[in-house]
Amino acid sequence: MDDIPLAVLFGLLIALLLISAFFSGSETALMTLNRYRLQTRARNGERPARYARRMLRRPDRLIGTILLGNTFSNNLAAAIVAMITTRMFTNSTAVLVTTALMTLVMLIVSEVTPKTLAALHPERVAMPASYVFWFLRLPLFPFVWAVNLVSNGMLRMVGVTPEDAAQHSLSSEELRTVVLEAGAMIPQRHQRMLLSILDLEKATVEDIMVPRNEIVGIDITDDREHIREAVIGSQHTRLPVFDGSIDHLKGVLHLRRAVKLAADDKLDTESLLALASEPYFVPEGTPLNQQLLNFQNQKRRVGFVVDEYGDIQGLITLEDILEEVVGEFTSDPATRIKNVYADPDGSYRVSGSVTVRSLNRNLNWRLPTKGPKTINGLVLEQLEALPQTGASVSIDGYTLEITDARANVIKSARIWPPTPGSKTRARAAA
Known part of the structure; x- marks a missing residue:
């Protein structure tokens, strides 16, 4: 090795420093990639994104490949530095000073700078690097497999498996943070709607129901003219039908079915009960997100909230839940300010x-x-x-x-x- 010119050694050193910088920056970039944005780009057919997503499914193998190349280049660079310093200097103090300076250069050029750049622009670094690692994975597989065999065995001793890394589920609070930090990428109105959807699981039907003393309905004990006026003049689409009080609920009347009979003065108690559908009851304490699904599954739009004794406490509609998400959209302004x-x-x-x-x-x-x-x-x-x-x-x-x-x-x-x-x-x- 003594016959290798210093210029060649310096050239090899520079090349190894750049190779080490590539491995260091690629590691940071691939590990800090936004996994959800990566999946979106992969679904759109971008090849580097598909490569990166496949490799990140087993990060132990990817890290093994990166560290194998990084360690090899760093060790070889250190050996060349030692050769250069011993050939240029005979004084031991000069050798130590030169080695310390070269260590500082390696730290800046091969570690801090590329990792900082990769952390600031992970996609710009990770996408081109994914091509390199995709083709390196085959020739380096035997070495990586041997290293991972030992390291994964040590991880399993502490209850960690490589397969755990593929799971990246987010809690509702983490999703809330993602929505809030999206900034201008999501319009403010859409942000409010998304946050409202996340809030549905925190609220129950009692939070938004119409209390029983405010429920408007049709009492079949009223005279015929009063019932007719209630059907024709109602601002609601559906009205509960009861006998004397809401505790004696008979059904729910869709006014579209009854308004023609009421206009022709042909609506009586028998026809009213015949047109009414069976009431749908909702247990108190039901979360709003669950009740939304229940309305969808049961093909219902109106439910009566009951307590543990079966007594009606209030009324909830599909519109009430939807307004929790999109805001008020009622056509009656008075209902918002009364x-x-x-x-x-x-x-x-x-x-x-x-x-x-x-x-x-x-x-x-x-x-x-x-x-x-x-x-x-x-x-x-x-x-x-x-x-x-x-x-x-x-x-x-x-x-x-x-x-x-x-x-x-x-x-x-x-x-x-x-x-x-x-x-x-x-x-x-x-």
């Missing part, structure tokens, strides 16, 4: 039947949603007594004053949301 009124002093007048979830959703508030579902229930839980007009409570910085209480029920209340810094001061004072 229960909440903003006053100039910054307070809000609300009905006691308004749900806490709807206030949080529409006004961007943070009232507690675990426990009572309505303002009436929330205030009663805090009071721990029968409501009286004029009584007030403070909940998480929100001040709620009862403005109308009748028959042990809060009919209306006034809410003052917290001002900036008020909650922080309250905690500090406590």
Whole structure:
């Protein structure tokens, strides 16, 4: 080796440093690739993406190939550095200084710089590199197989298998982070819809149902003219039919079937019950995402929420769940504002039947949603007594004053949301 010119040795050293830089950068790029974007590009027919996806299914083999090439080039480069320094310098101090400088050069050129570049632009580095590793995998397979045999055996001793790396499932919170970090790639309205879909599993049918005392329906004990006016003048498509009270539910009437009979004054109790379909009941506590699937499977659009005793607690519709995803799309503007009124002093007048979830959703508030579902229930839980007009409570910085209480029920209340810094001061004072 002493007869090899220094120029050749320097040329080999530079080439080995570049080879080492290629392996180092490729490792970082392939390991930091966005797996979901990679799958999309592979499905679109991009060959390098298909190669990279196949190799990443067994990262132990890919890493073995990369480290085999990287280790070989680094060791050979170190040997050439030693040869150059011993031939150029005889002083031991000079040899040590030169070796230290060459180590620094190798660290910068072959490790830090290529890995930083690959971390910043993983696809630009990984796609061309995938061709190289795709063809290197065959000639280097015996060596890689031997190395992986030992390393995988050690991993199994601690309960890790290479097949685990192929699983990249995301939790709902991780999906939420992906949507939020997508930025301009997903329009803001679409982001809200995607986040609303993820939130469906956190809410139950009680959060959005129409309470039983607000259910509008047809009472077959009413006179014929009253029933006729209810059918013709209703703003709803479907109405429950009951005998005396909602507890004696007979069915659900699709008004399209009855409106012609009502217009011709031919609608009586018998024909009304004949046109009504069987009611569909929903157990309380059912998550909204599950109920959406139940509506689809049962080919239903209206359900009655029942408690553990079978008593009807409210009514939920397919439209209610869809509005949780896409927002309000009702054609009746009054239904959006009839229960909440903003006053100039910054307070809000609300009905006691308004749900806490709807206030949080529409006004961007943070009232507690675990426990009572309505303002009436929330205030009663805090009071721990029968409501009286004029009584007030403070909940998480929100001040709620009862403005109308009748028959042990809060009919209306006034809410003052917290001002900036008020909650922080309250905690500090406590």
